[in-house]
Amino acid sequence: MSGIDLVSDIRPLSEFRANTAAxxxxxxxxxxxxxxxxxxxxxxxxxxxxxxxxxxxAFEQTQGFQTSGGASAMSGGEQP
Incomplete structure (x- = not known):
């Protein structure tokens, strides 16, 4: 995903209501x-x-990695 363009990617809700499709x-x-x-x-x-x-x-993969102790195992630490 590209970064936000501060000029064209921040709009008031009223403009969104008026130009939703665009x-x-x-x-x-x-x-x-x-x-x-x-x-x-x-x-x-x-x-x-x-x-x-x-x-x-990506978030779910990160959460699964953390709860499985993967980060600890990769660093040589002990798993609980």
Whole structure:
């Protein structure tokens, strides 16, 4: 996933409401997340579903690695 472009990837919620289809198309085309603001503060992040699934898979693999003691075993430490 590409980094956020601070000029084009941060938009107010009101603009998202007015241009939903175009902004969703932007997220799909660029692969970058879109940060939506509400009352001038970041509120939510819109991600392409493929990137979201990829992030979930990576997180689940990391969690499985940590709970299996893999990090400890690789460093030569003892497993509980």
């Amino acid at each position: 902004l969703i198309a932007q997220v799909r085309k660029t692969g970058r997340p879109l940060v939506l603001t509400q009352h001038g503060k970041s509120a939510v992040v819109l991600l392409d579903v493929r990137h979201y699934q990829s992030m979930l898979s």
